[in-house]
Amino acid sequence: MDSLTQIVLGAAVGEAVLGRKIGNKAMLYGAIAGTIPDLDIISSFFADKVTALEIHRGFTHSIFFSALFAPIAAFIVSQFEAYKNKKDWSWLFFWAFITHPLLDAQTTWGTQLFWPLDIRLAFKNIFVIDPLYTLPFLVFLILAMRQKKTSKKRRFYNNCGLIISSSYLIFTLILKWISYQTYTKELAAQNIQYIEIETKPTPLNTILWTANVETDNAFLIGHASFFDQNSINFSRYPKNHHLLGDLINHPKMKRMIAISKGWYIINKEKNNLYFNDLRFGALSIKPNATNFVFKYKIDVDDNGTPFFIEEPKNKQDGQKLLSELWLRIKGN
Known part of the structure; x- marks a missing residue:
């Protein structure tokens, strides 16, 4: 806290x-x-x-x-x-x-x-x-x-x-249980097969809850308010773990993966690889947002050891997030 x-x-x-x-x-x-x-x-x-x-x-x-x-x-x-x-x-x-x-x-x-x-x-x-x-x-x-x-x-x-x-x-804890039940029923209704699901509240409230859902090749992220009237829309994020190549077997990479509990995706931007920890979501609740709270550029030193540089956060993203939260809390 x-x-x-x-x-x-x-x-x-x-x-x-x-x-x-x-x-x-x-x-x-x-x-x-x-x-x-x-x-x-x-x-x-x-x-x-x-x-x-x-x-x-x-x-x-x-x-x-x-x-x-x-x-x-x-x-x-x-x-x-x-x-x-x-x-x-x-x-x-x-x-x-x-x-x-x-x-x-x-x-x-x-x-x-x-x-x-x-x-x-x-x-x-x-x-x-x-x-x-x-x-x-x-x-x-x-x-x-x-x-x-x-x-x-x-x-x-x-x-x-x-x-x-x-x-x-x-x-x-009771609200979390209710949210979990809402998501599992929605996943069943949408016929989505999944491996694991985790739910947590969005910033500054316990009315709007988000879920990370693991499937075979991707993670799904959804948001659900207790005031929602419509179905939950899930954004799909390919895991792209293959982009790491041999780095995925390096001890330091394994430690980073362990820290994220496996909830991570890899994306490539301008020939640079990025490690995105999905547990903390993005600085936006809009569909398919990619400005994740914890995003790390992956560099490799002369010995082949990866090291991670955290991407700076944009304060304007935080301000926008508050506005988005206020609107989304009211329901979809």
């Missing part, structure tokens, strides 16, 4: 654990701890693209990290804070650390919660930025912050934020 959401979650968790004893400092330290797992983004400055992608939401988003670094953080903080109970500080940091990846596991990228096991949890029931999750949570947190640390209202407001936000996550 986005940084603001993780700050709010961390602050609310910190308050729940230690707010009665240290007041707003519990929110402050919870908010700081809630952002620490995302420091793995630093890897993008010194590692190659594939390695950085593998590191992202890996070790720092694991139970192992939370259990290991919570007491370390507690020891450090207890050295200069008036409140010295290391056990209480450890619980604050542990829960602020661990709730971060638990929330991220609801998104498309997911998390390696059980690192070092190569298992990435990705339930794909919420977009990385969802105002319906964050804003009510933030309002209740601010209300709690304005109360005295011993006030019953403070605990009530904070608990409301935690309960409402968690309930919304459960609700999105």
Whole structure:
């Protein structure tokens, strides 16, 4: 999830654990701890693209990290804070650390919660930025912050934020199930044979859902709103994996394919090959859009090793996407 959401979650968790004893400092330290797992983004400055992608939401988003670094953080903080109970500080940091990846596991990228096991949890029931999750949570947190640390209202407001936000996550799982049923029925009605299907919400909402559908030689992408009246139209994208030639057997290419979970297409533009990760869709929901969110130019060094250069994103595409979403959410 986005940084603001993780700050709010961390602050609310910190308050729940230690707010009665240290007041707003519990929110402050919870908010700081809630952002620490995302420091793995630093890897993008010194590692190659594939390695950085593998590191992202890996070790720092694991139970192992939370259990290991919570007491370390507690020891450090207890050295200069008036409140010295290391056990209480450890619980604050542990829960602020661990709730971060638990929330991220609801998104498309997911998390390696059980690192070092190569298992990435990705339930794909919420977009990385969802105002319906964050804003009510933030309002209740601010209300709690304005109360005295011993006030019953403070605990009530904070608990409301935690309960409402968690309930919304459960609700999105129900919406995902409904969306999945809609797509499978539509595929059957259109007599489309498929290997696998994955559904996820489009940006900033849980009304319009998109599906990636794998067939033998292509991937299909469709969009369906709960307000739709007509059939779903699917855009077809040939896999074109053959364009990789012998590169498909290179260890680094295999790692990139593993990162995408196999949801990728290759296209050729001006004699350049591009690797497109389909899991995150395109910066447009128009049929046959090709401006994928994660698109990488494939270059090869003198040793025959492929390396990946991420294509820059056009800000105007993002603005257009918001307009397209608003119209499409209303139904087809």
